Amino acid sequence: MPQPNKKPPWILGVDAGGTYTRAVLATMDGRVRGLGFADGANFQGCGVRTAQKQIESAIQAAMKAGRIGKAQVACAAYGISGADREKDFDTVAEFLAPVNPAERFVLSNDTTLALRAGTQDGVGVACIAGTGSNTMGFNAAGDHIKVGGFGGYSGDYGSSFNLTKKAVVAAMKEWDGRGPKTLLTPLLCEALGVEEICDIIEYEFWDNHRPLPLNKYTPLLFDAANAGDKMALKILRETGRQCGDDALSCLRRLFPDRSEAVHVVLGGSIYQKGSNSTMVDTLKARVKRFYPNAVITRLHDEPVTGALLLAADLCAGKTAPKKLQTALRRGVAELVSKRKV
DSSP states (O other), X not given: OOOOOOOOOEEEEEEEOSSEEEEEEEETTSOEEEEEXXXXXXXXXXXXXXXXXXXXXXXXXXXXXXXXXXXXXXXXXXXXXXXXXXXXXXXXXXXXXXXXXXXXXXXXXXXXXXXXXXXXXXXXXXXXXXXXXXXXXXXXXXXXXXXXXXXXXXXXXXXXXXXXXXXXXXXXXXXXXXXXXXXXXXXXXXXXXXXXXGGGXXXXXXXXOOOOOGGGGHHHHHXXXXXXXHHHHHHXXXXXXXXXXXXXXXXXXXXXXXXXXXXXXXXXXXXHHOSOOHHHHHHHHHHHHHOTTOEEEEOOSOHHHHHHHHHHHHHHTSSOOHHHHHHHHHHHHHHHHHHHO
């Protein structure tokens, strides 16, 4: 007796970063619909309750847009910024439980999403440089290495905060005679609305405390580099070497065969949108020196695509077929582009 056709299960992918959260729904036959947005959900910076609220808001928005009910979601994957230690994963799992609609789900750091989105199988190393920075890798055996990702305590090389702080220090050194003249000084003074760069300390005064959103001013560093400023270029080169060393730390432990064509994915706003290539070029040269066949690419897909692909892997019980991956990538790109219009 012929069996009735079963509808393909729905899957959910969530990218919860430090700046924004995105959730997207799709079916296991490649139909993508339902995209939800919310603010950042790194519990280390915004608190557990706020992180939970933002993730729930993004999921609900995606379900409303896709006209999907909670009971229809078979598998989900979450990439959560701030999920770095085992303690962090325990915390995230606890506050995620009440808002997760799927019986089966996988939880990872959001850096894992970039690696999955930038490869066909999630094998390789991902370097993230955006609001924060992180480096993470997986080999074919499933071994996992993480480098950095703990803010200033672990260097935070390449993050927008790290880069802008270096730019401010360079301007300060010009002002007090420790360093050479740099375009960073007038650019920062104008942007910050101060007469002299030393006046930046007034933002920290007790009676006038206005924490500086340093990540907002990172484009000035790239502007100065594009104008040929030596200090700006030096900062980008030094940071590129530091980020390259982070990648190499993962590569050496996960991929001992240096002739292997390992994938290295560069994600985050700094790598993907930075208007000067000096930092990326330096990172590539550093990695290629020791891994000449490494395949180093900037992430083109949206990070939430990685979450959706991880959910598809979970639902399939193996790496999702290439045809399905292609459909999911295309579908997410189309939804995001429509949202941006």
